[in-house]
Amino acid sequence: xxxxxxxxxxxxxxxxxxxxxxxxxxxxxxxxxxxxxxxxxxxxxxxxxxxxxxxxxxxxxxxxxxxxxxxxxxxxxxxxxxxxxxxxxxxxxxxxxxxxxxxxxxxxxxxxxxxxxxxxxxxxxxxxxxxxxxxxxxxxxxxxxxxxxxxxxxxxxxxxxxxxxxxxxxxxxxxxxxxxxxxxxxxxxxxxxxxxxxxx
DNA sequence: GGAACGATTGAT
DNA sequence: TCAATCGTTCCT
Numbered sequence: 100x101x102x103x104x105x106x107x108x109x110x111x112x113x114x115x116x117x118x119x120x121x122x123x124x125x126x127x128x129x130x131x132x133x134x135x136x137x138x139x140x141x142x143x144x145x146x147x148x149x150x151x152x153x154x155x156x157x158x159x160x161x162x163x164x165x166x167x168x169x170x171x172x173x174x175x176x177x178x179x180x181x182x183x184x185x186x187x188x189x190x191x192x193x194x195x196x197x198x199x200x201x202x203x204x205x206x207x208x209x210x211x212x213x214x215x216x217x218x219x220x221x222x223x224x225x226x227x228x229x230x231x232x233x234x235x236x237x238x239x240x241x242x243x244x245x246x247x248x249x250x251x252x253x254x255x256x257x258x259x260x261x262x263x264x265x266x267x268x269x270x271x272x273x274x275x276x277x278x279x280x281x282x283x284x285x286x287x288x289x290x291x292x293x294x295x296x297x298x299x
Numbered sequence: 300g301g302a303a304c305g306a307t308t309g310a311t
Numbered sequence: 312t313c314a315a316t317c318g319t320t321c322c323t
Contacts (some may be wrong), residue, residue, distance in 0.1 A: 178316030227307050
């Protein structure tokens with residue numbers, strides 16, 4: 100049965116949340132219809148990590164990250180793209196999970212309309228691509244993900260998907276870090292991952 | 300006020 | 312492999 104993941108889910112260790120989110124569903128009720136995608140790739144951003152937007156303390160952009168868990172942190176990057184995160188852990192520490200890829204499930208017509216790509220495999224296989232396909236922008240920043248137009252549904256919500264897929268751990272993408280950390284997680288072999296994968 | 304840069308993407 | 316593109320952050 101369809102159930103929304105409760106806020107308490109997100110106020111656990113960020114790495115655990117990032118893994119547990121794999122296989123759950125991103126749902127967005129819009130004027131364009133209902134959009135649904137299965138989460139297949141995430142990354143964790145922890146406190147003390149220089150690549151974390153929250154590393155240098157609260158700013159206008161990252162302030163949502165220092166609030167309670169379960170809310171959306173959306174930022175604009177490279178002058179072109181929006182990236183969607185969910186705030187995790189205890190309030191005040193500034194941790195989050197980035198949604199890097201989803202598998203399109205419902206509302207593909209709308210997603211195709213929102214994106215200019217030929218292959219369905221390319222609709223939502225990147226953090227900027229999935230927000231574009233779903234029509235998620237800055238207005239979602241600070242919105243709760245545990246009961247609103249934008250929400251996360253449990254793995255049990257759509258039983259036709261395999262719930263026993265192997266989770267691969269790998270280094271994160273697009274960062275300049277001296278020592279790459281194993282903080283990216285994805286479902287092994289899924290066709291909708293963001294790029295060629297190298298984890299184990 | 301100015302400059303450097305980025306949790307990306309799409310084209311070459 | 313590389314340019315596009317602009318808001319955020321940090322320095323002066």
